[in-house]
Amino acid sequence: MxxxxxxxxxxxxxxxxxxxxxxxxxxxxxxxxxxxxxxxxxxxxxxxxxxxxxxxxxxxxxxxxxxxxxxxxxxxxxxxxxxxxxxxxxxxxxxxxxxxxxxxRKENSRNRKSFDSSDMMYLIMPDRFANGNEKNDSTPELQEKGNRNLPGGRHGGDIQGIINNLEYLQSLGATALWSTPLCEDNDKGYSYHGYGQSDVYKIDARYGTNEDYVRLSAEMKKKNLKLVMDYVTNHWGAEHWMFKDMPTYDWFHQFPGYKQSNYRMTTQYDTNASAIDSKLCMDGWFVPSMPDLNQSNPLVLKYLTQNAIWWIEYADLDGFRVDTYSYNDKEGISKWTKAITDEYPYFNIVGEVWMHDQAQISYWQKDSPIAKIQSYNSYLPSVMDFTLHDVYGNVFNEDNPSWNDGMIKFYENFVNDFLYDNPNNLLIFAENHDTGRFNQNYKNDISKYKMAMTILATMRGIPQLYYGSEIGMAGDKGKGDADIRQDFPGGWNSDKNNAFSASGRTEEQAKYFDFTAKVFNWRKSKSVIHNGKLMHYLPDNNVYVYFRYNDTESVMVVVNNSKDKQTLKLDRFQERLGSYTNGKDVISEKNFELKSELSIDGKSSIILELK
Missing domain, CATH: 2.60.40.10 (Immunoglobulins)
Structure with a gap:
């Protein structure tokens, strides 16, 4: 016994x-x-x-x-x-x-096709998009509970809500979905944005489960949609289990403890920068609730690399968008990016490089002619075209063009394409989840929205649309981020207006949606837009004219930012018009004879498929 x-x-x-x-x-x-x-x-x-x-x-x-x-x-x-x-x-x-x-491993996983310039990427904040499962709005193991009455609170949008509305994305002309982070963020409040992650191997229970995320990926592939994960290498949240019991003191940057970043990303390549300024940019914390990861620690770098590869393989992902890319340790993030693209040679990764100069943005793109000066290569295939976003800010209000104002701003932005190794692999956008809302900036003037979308749909690069703009959603960033991240109408059972369905849209919402869907669905099959050449002409009287062309097709785009009707003398464009004698406008579906002149109404645009 x-x-x-x-x-x-x-x-x-x-x-x-x-x-x-x-x-x-x-x-x-x-x-x-x-x-x-x-x-x-x-x-x-x-x-x-x-x-x-x-x-x-x-x-x-x-x-x-x-x-x-x-x-x-x-x-x-x-x-x-x-x-x-x-x-x-x-x-x-x-x-x-x-x-x-x-x-x-999945068959042919290594050679998976990623997003590229043939895609239109739709950006959502999942908590604000659609609530497909009300039972997971609050969960006992996570601190913040669902409260749709709180602007900055958890509103209940989830993975099932995305799955329920994949046909909406298709009808809009989207081919790829970028969702802000879905991994667990257990902050006590304001956790809905997901950038303060507390477990990077686990989907937040208020969105669903890991299995739900895999199911989302599978359902999207059935509809020829691509899933892009928002990945965060620079920081975690203060509620992360590894921050509460650190593997090593230097797993996170310590000063000791918190010290805020100076946010001056230019110090990363400024040959005259002081060491302390460079250190504070890379090693300083974004905010006190987001401890800064130390990618120069080999254990940290290996952990982040394996986590990223694991998600690609496990969830069958089609791409990454990397948050605050240029705040990372410069050498560490280069190794992380190269390890992923070595594993998946055709995998696209777009980095957030929020700068206001093309040379500075170019520095972070793979094989940058700028970065080569310092023998640096980030290996990052794609960067976000923030200078183009800057142009979108007020240009359509500039009715009286000058040397620096009006449509010349678009022209000057694309003049600098020579600074990029691959301009076709830039993510282009009029707004995103961190910026002012386009429709708010322009007081819901749909004529200005149409001009903006015309350029977004026809210019080089990968167009990205922020959820709700296509139905006229606005929001005042001056009132806080929650106002630019409002709930999509129809995503909740109690919503009186369901903009997900044609019958549920208001007359005004339908005008926005129908235009957006027309130009982006047309774009889907247009290789001349995806990878054709660009020739543009100096704006005249606030009218910007450019051509997208290849050996077999040519498209003429005319955007009149003047309030008045303008008549163009076509002999100026003979270099690209050549023997073309007419064109059909994608927007109005009208035919235009291209003899000596072309007239266009004020504050409008045309997209001519040349014949």
């Missing part, structure tokens, strides 16, 4: 000792280029153990830190087929095991 009691007690001791709270990545895949897999095991005093693994898999490194609750075990998965591995942790006579899966 005593022997039985002893054995039971021994088992209980070993069971209580065998405590692993987290394993990250939770599993891996066979046949990956990234085959040196660093597995984080987390549990009380786990570092006191020796580690071994089954099936002749080689452990190439066991790394322990000053925190005994962590151990980082690197295994070589090259030529290791899909199977279940068993890790054994042993401390003296005490031992326990942990299963670990190597899963079969």
């Amino acid at each position: 005593k022997k039985i009691i002893y054995l039971v007690l021994l088992l209980l001791v070993n069971f209580s000792f065998a405590q692993i709270d987290r394993v990250e990545p939770p599993f891996w895949y066979e046949g990956m280029n990234h085959n040196q897999v660093q597995i984080l095991f987390y549990g009380k005093n786990i570092a006191q153990n020796t580690v071994s693994v089954s099936n002749n898999v080689v452990i190439t490194q066991v790394q322990k830190t000053e925190n005994p609750n962590y151990v980082f075990v690197t295994i070589d998965t090259k030529n290791v087929a899909a199977q279940e591995l068993i890790f054994t942790f042993k401390n003296g006579k005490k031992a326990f095991t942990q299963n670990y899966s190597i899963k079969k």
Whole structure:
């Protein structure tokens, strides 16, 4: 009897000792280029153990830190087929095991096609888009509860709401979806934006589950839509479990503790910058609630790299948008980006580089002619064209053109395309979730919206549309971010106006939607727009004329920002008109003879397919 009691007690001791709270990545895949897999095991005093693994898999490194609750075990998965591995942790006579899966990889996963200039990317704030499952608006394990009456609160939009409205995206002409972060953000308040993540391997329960996210990806692929994840490399949230029990002191940038970034991204390449200014840009925290990650720490960089690759493989992703790209450690983020594009050669990543000079933005694009001066390469395929966004800000109110005002601003923006290695791979936009609302800026003048969308739909690059603009949604950034991130009408069962359906739209909403859908659905099949050449002409009387053309097609775009009707002498454009004698306007569907003159109404645009 005593022997039985002893054995039971021994088992209980070993069971209580065998405590692993987290394993990250939770599993891996066979046949990956990234085959040196660093597995984080987390549990009380786990570092006191020796580690071994089954099936002749080689452990190439066991790394322990000053925190005994962590151990980082690197295994070589090259030529290791899909199977279940068993890790054994042993401390003296005490031992326990942990299963670990190597899963079969999706066929041809490495060569997945990503988003490109043939796409129109639709940006949503998921909490504000559509509530498909009211049961998950609040969850017991997360601090902030659903409260749609609070402008900056959780409103209940979720993954199911996105799935329910994929046909809406199709009807609009969108081909790719960029959702702001969906991973868990457990801040006490104002957590709906998702940029203060508390667990980067877990979808926020108020949006759904990891399985729901995988289902979203699968449903989108059935409809030929691409899923782009908003990835954050620069910072996590203060509620992140690893911030509360740091693996190493330098996992996050310490001063000690918090010190705010100076936000001066120019210090990253300024040859005259002081060391302290450069350090505060890269290492300073974005805000006090977002501890800044230290990508120069090899453990951190490996963790972020594997997490990104894991999500691509697990959720079958089609691209990344990377938040605050130029605030990261410059060398670290370059290694992170290259590791991902080495794994997936055709995978597109667009970085947020919020600057107001083309040379400075170009610096961050892969193979930049500017960055080559300093022998730097970010390996980032795409950057966001913030200088074009700047042009959109007030140009359509500038009725009296001058040397610097009016449509010359568009012209001058595209003049600087020579600074980019690949202008076709720039993300172009009139607004996003952080900027002023276009329709607010222009007091819902639909003629100005139509001119803006004409340029967005026909210019080089990848057009991005911010949710709700296509139905005239506005919002005053001066009242706070919540006002530019209002709920999409019809996304909640209690909404009286359902703009997701043609029958539910108001007359005004329909005008916006119909125009947007017409130009972007037309764009879908137009390779001359996707990758054709651009020739533009100096604006005259506030009229901007440009051509998109290739060997077989030519499109003439005319945007009249003047209040008055304008008549153009066509001999000026003979270089591109050549033998074309007429054109059909995509917008009005009218035919235009192209003999000596072309007239266009004030504050309007035409897109002529030349014949």
